[in-house]
Amino acid sequence: MSTISEFELLAQEAAGCVKCPLSEGRTNVVFGAGSPQADVMFIGEAPGFHEDQQGLPFVGRSGNLLTKLCGEIGIEREDVYIANILKCRPPENRDPLPSEIETCTPYLDRQIDLIQPIVVVTLGNFATKYLLQTTAGITTIRGRRFRWRDATLIPTLHPAAALRGGATRLAEMREDFQTILRTIEHVRTAKHEAAFSDVSDDLTPQPIS
Ligand code: URA
Numbered sequence: 001m002s003t004i005s006e007f008e009l010l011a012q013e014a015a016g017c018v019k020c021p022l023s024e025g026r027t028n029v030v031f032g033a034g035s036p037q038a039d040v041m042f043i044g045e046a047p048g049f050h051e052d053q054q055g056l057p058f059v060g061r062s063g064n065l066l067t068k069l070c071g072e073i074g075i076e077r078e079d080v081y082i083a084n085i086l087k088c089r090p091p092e093n094r095d096p097l098p099s100e101i102e103t104c105t106p107y108l109d110r111q112i113d114l115i116q117p118i119v120v121v122t123l124g125n126f127a128t129k130y131l132l133q134t135t136a137g138i139t140t141i142r143g144r145r146f147r148w149r150d151a152t153l154i155p156t157l158h159p160a161a162a163l164r165g166g167a168t169r170l171a172e173m174r175e176d177f178q179t180i181l182r183t184i185e186h187v188r189t190a191k192h193e194a195a196f197s198d199v200s201d202d203l204t205p206q207p208i209s
Contacts, residue, residue, distance in 0.1 A: 007036045007114050010107065014087055020103045022088035028055030032083035032111060040075070040184060041117035042066070043108070043127040045158060046086035048093050057082045062159035066123070069159070069173060073181040081115055083108055085126050096126055105130060118187045120151045121180055124158025143176040145183060152183050 004012075011031045017023055030047040033056050042058075050060035058066050067077055086096050086104045096104075112120075122128040125138045131153060132146060138157060146153045156176035162169040 005036075007111075010110055010114070014107050017087065017107075020088075020100055022086065022090060022100060022104075025091055026088040027052045029087050030055055030057050030084060030089070031087055031107070032081060033057055034078060034081035036081060036115055038079060038081040038115060039118045039187065040080040040121070040180075041112065041115055041119070042080060042082045042121045042123060043131065044082070044084045044123045045126045046084050046093075046096050047089040049089070052089040057084055058159075061163060065159040065163060069177050072174070073177050075181075075184075081111075081117065083111055085130055101126070101130060116150070118151050119180065119183050120148060120153040122153065122155045124161060128155040142172060143179055145179065152187070154180055154183060156180070 014031045015029050017029060023029075030051045044058060044062075047057065048060050048062070050063075051057055057063070066082075070077060070080070085108060086100055087107055088104075090096060090100070120131065122131055128138055128141065129135065131148065132141075132155070134141070138155060138161075142156050144155070146155075154176065157165075157169055157173050159173070162173045
């Protein structure tokens with residue numbers, strides 16, 4: 001007899017969620033994908049059309065870029081966990097509303113508590129502002145490393161911004177992914193403290209001015 005894990009229970013709870021009006025327009029709840037044992041977690045904004053259709057995060061154009069950038073630094077999607085701030089697609093892919101973020105993020109908070117990632121990558125403004133509780137824009141703080149709970153958090157651009165922003169934005173994302181790679185390498189050699197030794201950024205968790 002197999003027992004249902006706390007993580008699966010949480011996914012089931014989210015699958016039936018009707019806490020906000022986004023539930024009325026969704027095809028699928030996009031809870032997340034990947035290994036709940038992952039050391040590395042990517043957090044995006046909200047499902048788009050393809051994600052809503054398939055019930056999986058980052059499977060459209062942005063997802064293709066994310067998968068490509070991960071591949072360039074030797075990361076397979078199956079080895080990380082990918083989730084979003086919102087679990088349901090906002091109409092016309094509009095920005096998440098503050099009320100939707102407030103209602104939905106307890107699911108993300110519990111996902112993070114259960115996964116306990118060592119490296120957290122926030123993709124774009126919404127994830128970065130929520131986790132770091134900062135008002136700083138993503139272009140200002142991208143690529144820096146922050147001590148966040150027991151993890152190292154690295155904000156980078158949302159892949160959609162890189163797709164819109166052309167070569168410059170893409171190059172910035174590639175630069176950030178090198179930082180992600182270096183950080184993963186450090187923590188994987190079980191020297192978590194060493195991950196911070198060459199960092200000159202402000203590692204104060206929050207608030208950040
Ligand atoms: N953009 C996101 O932020 N998340 C997805 O899952 C897809 C596109």
